[in-house]
Amino acid sequence: MKSLAKSASFALLGAAMAMTPLLSSNAMAEAFTQPANGPAIHGFWLTADHPDVAVSAGKKVSIPLSLLNALDNPVRTKLAVKGLPEGWTYSIKAGGTDVTSAMPLPNEIDNLTLKVDPANDAEKKTYKFEVDAIANGDQFKLPLSVAIADIPLGDTTLVPELPALHGTVNTSFQYKMKLTNGSNHDTLFNLSADAPAGFMATFKKGYGNEEITGIPVKAGATESVTMTIKLNHDVAEGDYPIEVAAVAGPDDPAAKAKVSLKVSGSPKLLLSGPNDRLSGQATAGSETTFPFVLVNNGTAAANKVTLSATSPSGWKVSFDPKELAKLDEGKTQNVNVKIEPSSKAIAGDYMVHIRAKADGVSKEVDYRVTVETSTMWGIIGVGIIAIAVIVLLGAIFRYGRR
Amino acid sequence: MKRKGSPLTGVASIALKEAADHMTSARMHLIMMLVLLTAIGAVYAAIGQIKTTTAQDAFLFLKLFTVAKAPLPSFSSFMGFLLPLLAIALGFDAVNGEFSRRTMSRILAQPIYRDAVLFGKFLGGLMVLAIALVTLWLLMVGLGILFLGLPPSGADVARGLVYLAATLFYTGVWLALALAFSTLTRSPATSALAALSVWLIFTIFWQMITPLLASVISPINPYDPMTMLAQFHTQQALARISPAILYGETATMLLDPTSRSVGPIFMSQLQGALIGSPLPTMQSIKIIWPQIAGLIAGMLFMFTLAYVSFQRQEVRS
Numbered sequence: 001m002k003s004l005a006k007s008a009s010f011a012l013l014g015a016a017m018a019m020t021p022l023l024s025s026n027a028m029a030e031a032f033t034q035p036a037n038g039p040a041i042h043g044f045w046l047t048a049d050h051p052d053v054a055v056s057a058g059k060k061v062s063i064p065l066s067l068l069n070a071l072d073n074p075v076r077t078k079l080a081v082k083g084l085p086e087g088w089t090y091s092i093k094a095g096g097t098d099v100t101s102a103m104p105l106p107n108e109i110d111n112l113t114l115k116v117d118p119a120n121d122a123e124k125k126t127y128k129f130e131v132d133a134i135a136n137g138d139q140f141k142l143p144l145s146v147a148i149a150d151i152p153l154g155d156t157t158l159v160p161e162l163p164a165l166h167g168t169v170n171t172s173f174q175y176k177m178k179l180t181n182g183s184n185h186d187t188l189f190n191l192s193a194d195a196p197a198g199f200m201a202t203f204k205k206g207y208g209n210e211e212i213t214g215i216p217v218k219a220g221a222t223e224s225v226t227m228t229i230k231l232n233h234d235v236a237e238g239d240y241p242i243e244v245a246a247v248a249g250p251d252d253p254a255a256k257a258k259v260s261l262k263v264s265g266s267p268k269l270l271l272s273g274p275n276d277r278l279s280g281q282a283t284a285g286s287e288t289t290f291p292f293v294l295v296n297n298g299t300a301a302a303n304k305v306t307l308s309a310t311s312p313s314g315w316k317v318s319f320d321p322k323e324l325a326k327l328d329e330g331k332t333q334n335v336n337v338k339i340e341p342s343s344k345a346i347a348g349d350y351m352v353h354i355r356a357k358a359d360g361v362s363k364e365v366d367y368r369v370t371v372e373t374s375t376m377w378g379i380i381g382v383g384i385i386a387i388a389v390i391v392l393l394g395a396i397f398r399y400g401r402r
Numbered sequence: 403m404k405r406k407g408s409p410l411t412g413v414a415s416i417a418l419k420e421a422a423d424h425m426t427s428a429r430m431h432l433i434m435m436l437v438l439l440t441a442i443g444a445v446y447a448a449i450g451q452i453k454t455t456t457a458q459d460a461f462l463f464l465k466l467f468t469v470a471k472a473p474l475p476s477f478s479s480f481m482g483f484l485l486p487l488l489a490i491a492l493g494f495d496a497v498n499g500e501f502s503r504r505t506m507s508r509i510l511a512q513p514i515y516r517d518a519v520l521f522g523k524f525l526g527g528l529m530v531l532a533i534a535l536v537t538l539w540l541l542m543v544g545l546g547i548l549f550l551g552l553p554p555s556g557a558d559v560a561r562g563l564v565y566l567a568a569t570l571f572y573t574g575v576w577l578a579l580a581l582a583f584s585t586l587t588r589s590p591a592t593s594a595l596a597a598l599s600v601w602l603i604f605t606i607f608w609q610m611i612t613p614l615l616a617s618v619i620s621p622i623n624p625y626d627p628m629t630m631l632a633q634f635h636t637q638q639a640l641a642r643i644s645p646a647i648l649y650g651e652t653a654t655m656l657l658d659p660t661s662r663s664v665g666p667i668f669m670s671q672l673q674g675a676l677i678g679s680p681l682p683t684m685q686s687i688k689i690i691w692p693q694i695a696g697l698i699a700g701m702l703f704m705f706t707l708a709y710v711s712f713q714r715q716e717v718r719s
Binding site: 311312313314315342344345346347348349350351352368370372373375377378380381382384385387388389391392395396399400 | 409515517662663667668670671672673674675676679681682685688689691692694695696698699702703705706709710713714
């Protein structure tokens, strides 16, 4: 029995020894559910996992109690706390209900919680008291102690998993962080990030979808938080430090973390038509050249720039040059777009989509081509009228002036 | 025998006299009254229709001429139907009327060539038609401004003026036709009936005749879809012999900026096209120019026919 108490770290009630012969039932104890290689538990026990606790002033204490019945019959147990100092109150709870007695079934453990509310003006010292249990006429005592003391709080930490990220202005940077509440009570942390202008930070819990501004963390627990940072497109190349803070109240612990963000430049293409217009005129069946301008106004060179177009069927669109190996940032390249509408295109407006594509970026513009009627029929019409005039003049010449 | 001097000496005075005669003739007044009343009726109906249905249109003003409200046809189709009547009324007895009134020898006793008489009669008729059409056009625009309460845009005016010119050429064709009949036949009644039957055939029956003719000329082979297209082309080519059809196409193209073609359109031609976007005025004119050129050439050919026939006639009877 002593070895059992030791190995289970149980504070054994002194009277338990005396109780064993009274309720001795070795045969029944074997039926008790127990670890495969642990020694068997016999008898009836009232135990506390942690009988001596320390708490800071003004806080309530919860001490979990267990009633273990390893006998062959239910045991009705009357419970009471004795020896509490003046002004202290207590309650015994079983699953939220205040109880004064318990009756564990055979081979069952009854879990109870003893809540002790120390007096507000309690001095900083150790207070001893005991739980009295009366079962089958026998009395047990479980001595407990609560020490009121200045308890140093644990560290509240905010630890980023990957504190340094790299990307372009189009990247959405995600920092996964672990927020640990080192205090002995549940806390709601407000999350904030101190970032330069042009940075927008949002927080999410774990892999959740909801954007949050604060997160509740249980005492001693850890929550994972994801911070997403999006950049304005005009953010220059460089390293940017960002300070993330999780703050609860003025007296509560706060955690800070520093992350860094490296932005590298990205190309940005801009395609504009002749005189910045996105419409032009072409004649059906004949080629017209439109001088387009391709600009890279991003922060890095654009590599492998290719130009292509989607046009109505029967149309021919070609580019000069068709490809560029590299277009440096801030540089301008003239591109001649040659559009030949189908010879069967009817007069009026058509859309041609012109696309410039480089590694990682592309730009598409819709170019409106007004197809003009071929002047061939106009000339033929004039010719017919001319023939008619010639015939009339011929008639005047032949029959005139009578 | 060659004679000296310009053959056109005296054209202006004959033309002005002719125009003055027309302006005061009861015939002209009656026909013009008919045209005016139908035109006002059509435009008034169109205004009512526009007010109730059209919310917003870039070319609202042009709709005055094309919108129809049952039972009245639209202004432009009224013009296509009635203006030939006006032209025929002015021209059917231009030459043979002078003979029957025995005034031709008196005119030719003046120091002018015979050329000047016919030119003068044609130009005088055309002048009267032009005055009538411009008046009608201004009246319609005025009605539109009054009832729609908005001024026409620049493009509206440009299209309207080209439409006015095309209308003048169209009536010119019928004037030249009536003139030709008046030189070919001796009796004014015969020439009037001949001109009126041509008018009826071309304005009413031609559209019924062309499909029959087309199916005879290019029959459809059910196993070759292209023959269907060929028949359509034949039918369209035959239909365009009629000045009324040419005028109808011209009116549609000029007065509806969103129409892009007068012929058949294939799906492949519409791919990527922005349907409903208006054509620039110049483009519409370019597309319809062959039709206008056809009207002008038709007018000139008809006049040449009248001219040759008149020059070869014996006038001393």
